Amino acid sequence: MTRADGGWVVHGTKGFATSATGARWAILLVDPAGPGGARHARGTAAGLLLLACDLTDPAVTVDTSWWDPVGIRATVSRAVRFNGAFFPHDRLIGEPGSYPTGQWQTAFVPHYAASFLGAAEAAYDYAPAYLKHQGKSGDPYVQHRVGRMAVDVDTARLRLRHVAGLCDERRPDQARIARSRARHVIEQTVRHCIRACGARCLVRPSPVERILRDLTFYQRHDNDDHVLAPIGRAALGEPYDPSFHKT
Template sequence: MVVDFVRADSSPTVAPATPLLATPAAAVQAAEALAPRLFAQAAATDAEAVFPTQEFDWLRAAGLFTAALAPGLGGAGLGAPTATEELLTVLRHVGRGNLAVGRLYEGHTNALLLMQLFGTPAQAARWAADAATGLLFGVWNTEAPAHGVRLEALPGGRYRLHGAKTFASGAGYVARPLLTGALPDGQGWQMLVLPADAQPPVLDRSFWRPLGMRSTASHRADLTGLEIGPEDLLGPPNAYYRQPWFGGGASRFAAVQLGGAEAVYDETRRFLQALGRTDDPYQRQRLGQMALLIESGRQWLRGAAAHAILPNDAGAPASPAAGAYANLVRTAIEQIGLAVLPLAERCVGARGLLQPEPFERLHRDLTHYLRQPAPDFVLADVGRFVLEGNDLY
């Protein structure tokens, strides 16, 4: 096993403050403008040993690091229920630029949303200040087989951590990972935000040998021996798994995935135009089918915003359809991505799959990212929901 210690000084140096975006619409404009720049840089960071440091400097400089924060916390308000469509659009644009960056940025955004939803005002203010100084957040939830994270109670409300997380995206660069751990005596699962710059986990880099999404640094992170205080605990036990927030978050990673499918579509069109193959009726038919698929994905995201908006108050009632609709969105966009890829392959042929063309990387990244857990279960759960007489709309 290759084990590596990664400490805070390996993270990129950032400016002490990030620009402020005044509105959700401004965040959408910033992400749309940044997407081509991210795309042009993507090939340079397509390796397990490389982290997209420069890309995250660009996200910070564009004000997108704090965009998910409420205006009172220095953000653009992308976390508000009324800004759901703008939030999903920002994620789609970042994914269109680089799926690996999109995956990491979605985790950063997810953590900021959870800390606003379940944190105390003092915690939210503290973590918002961390984001404003450029610290990267993330969410690490996947348990290491037979070695999941558990909390050992210590005096003074402190805990010692034992166990590990796998698929810990951004490990070694995420300074504030939000993770879950089992409380003593079967009390449930507790969210916490680890100050990883002060207490870095031990990373097993040999875990991450992926097909795609190479630069996400999704290593195995062993947290054994690290200690946290009561100020690091987020929300009550089992809050992370509360519905509809847990299942409803699927729309966010689906938005990033759709951005990857859009990149495949955009590059296929560019490739055929460069070769002068725009008069071929079969190529036209394939591009028409791809256009249909991409537009249907955008409509699904609009549906997620219109019909499955999640309240930003943990005590407020939410539509029971929110989680079920998000599962539909996730499933539909997975099917869209899986349909776009073979159409693009037929369009560009073997020539298009040679470097420096981007298709080989795009196909690896999207194929890998589409493999989210339990795809059959989530669709079956939608079936259960509607068979019980519930309405999705």
């Protein structure tokens, strides 16, 4: 990214550009201090820029061949190439640094948690019926796993409701860390289904095969260890970053 008269010129590639082939406008978070993803910026967070991008600009192209993931194959995301695209100053959204310092990224955390909860509920719908059909419902270890799934799903629902309540009460600081806690709890549930049902549940057309594959990919947007560490730091009164989960 380089400065130009009246704005900036951008070269490079943005991965995970979902809706790029359908949207006219998109947002782009960039680091004026150097190349690389904004969450790994070498400059200060106060210098990061959130820009409005016109996807019809001829200097912006979409790579439709990029998307070939291990999971969520029913979806599509793109890579977008910026070949000297010009962004005038009036395309800046907020002040420089507003996105990280205002912790706007935390607004996305409940979306992830809700997606994980839907997958966990689907796995929980499948497991008891499958285990009864296989005659395994009397196994105490299976009962423990199913019991843990029941508790986890209920806990996840309550945690998301708690997050919504904090937002309604306009308690943003508490809501931010509560969102991460909800996300962490929900991520753990599907593994109990797999351990209770065994390898057979991972053979197509079992829905668990797809659920595991989808979540394995989707959950990597933020590694769960990096989500859990800021939760611990917050509980210990240490500084933490609820947006990008930096250590």
